[in-house]
Ligand SMILES: Nc1ncnc2c1ncn2[C@@H]1O[C@H](COP(=O)(O)OP(=O)(O)OP(=O)(O)O)[C@@H](O)[C@H]1O
């Protein structure tokens with residue numbers, strides 16, 4: 385029987401839900417996709433539970449109508465500066481000569497690595513094995529089946545603040561739903577927008593949303609680093625509003641319709657009539673005048689990303705696949721060209737175009753849906769693995785690791 389998955393993305397500008405079915409043959413079909421504007425959630429700050437839960441109920445009833453499925457459980461994406469990655473290591477030694485490393489050994493190593501010290505107001509969101517060392521041999525991705533006495537694991541532990549997670553849970557519960565799982569957003573989005581080769585050779589996935597810009601670096605098939613900054617699309621709209629002294633909704637409309645992030649990308653410097661506040665006369669601006677407001681802010685975002693999150697972390701030279709931009713602000717015209725110039729790397733737009741067999745295929749191809757689509761694909765992969773290995777005792781963590789770089793990327 386087909387299994388139903390529902391991904392829920394609670395962003396700073398909208399709530400969106402995607403319902404999909406995982407068929408017995410492994411096909412994932414989108415049965416419903418809806419979004420509702422919502423500004424109840426400000427990363428790291430105000431959390432208006434009532435406003436968000438109303439928006440959740442709204443999108444859920446839309447996808448219930450589209451799909452004919454009653455939704456009870458949702459997979460929720462989380463991101464932002466509250467999420468931190470820690471590297472932890474663990475060791476086991478076996479006495480028996482010619483000991484063949486088992487799944488259980490690896491599960492124990494990962495379990496031990498989870499005992500790393502982290503602040504009491506944090507909880508573990510993901511445990512992602514990075515690599516293993518067997519009797520001094522380094523950079524082993526999968527030690528199961530190897531002969532070895534001393535096995536070491538390096539594990540990337542992703543933690544989130546307890547209050548963030550509990551606020552999300554409460555909000556979802558208030559909407560009459562249960563949280564099936566919390567998933568770190570960039571990990572999910574990687575499933576919907578990145579290519580396996582990019583994850584292997586090194587790529588920075590940059591999600592520029594409304595309230596935050598999140599960066600995740602993948603290399604050698606795994607998540608290496610994540611970071612976040614509280615500047616994104618809303619700030620750009622605010623800049624436009626102030627620069628031309630217009631209302632926020634007009635600034636937003638101007639940005640979306642006529643906004644360019646890069647002067648050199650403007651082919652026709654068309655003039656635009658703008659309505660002033662109150663009784664003020666309409667006035668005329670040009671695309672390049674608008675771009676002169678947008679470009680410095682986008683450049684600032686890119687400079688912080690490069691300096692703080694790539695160069696200082698040692699990724700400036702190693703990302704052979706360069707930059708993939710996603711999130712609503714990645715729709716700004718010229719932004720991909722600007723990214724390529726500023727980062728001095730190849731850059732492309734990341735849109736959810738893969739992983740789904742049918743249903744809403746055109747509608748989902750928008751960078752604002754990368755997270756919701758990724759949440760569903762992440763879970764679908766787990767279900768498909770379960771279908772294949774029914775009855776076998778595979779540790780969840782090891783299974784997820786394997787899914788991540790073997791199944792869809794392998
Ligand atoms: N065509 C477009 N051109 C430029 N900006 C756009 C366009 N479409 C949407 N945006 C901007 O994208 C942002 C919304 O993107 P997205 O839906 O990814 O954000 P979010 O998930 O709500 O926020 P966050 O991820 O920061 O919590 C808004 O600031 C919006 O103005």
Ligand SMILES: [Mg+2]
Nearest residue numbers: 395396593755
């Ligand atoms: Mg978002």
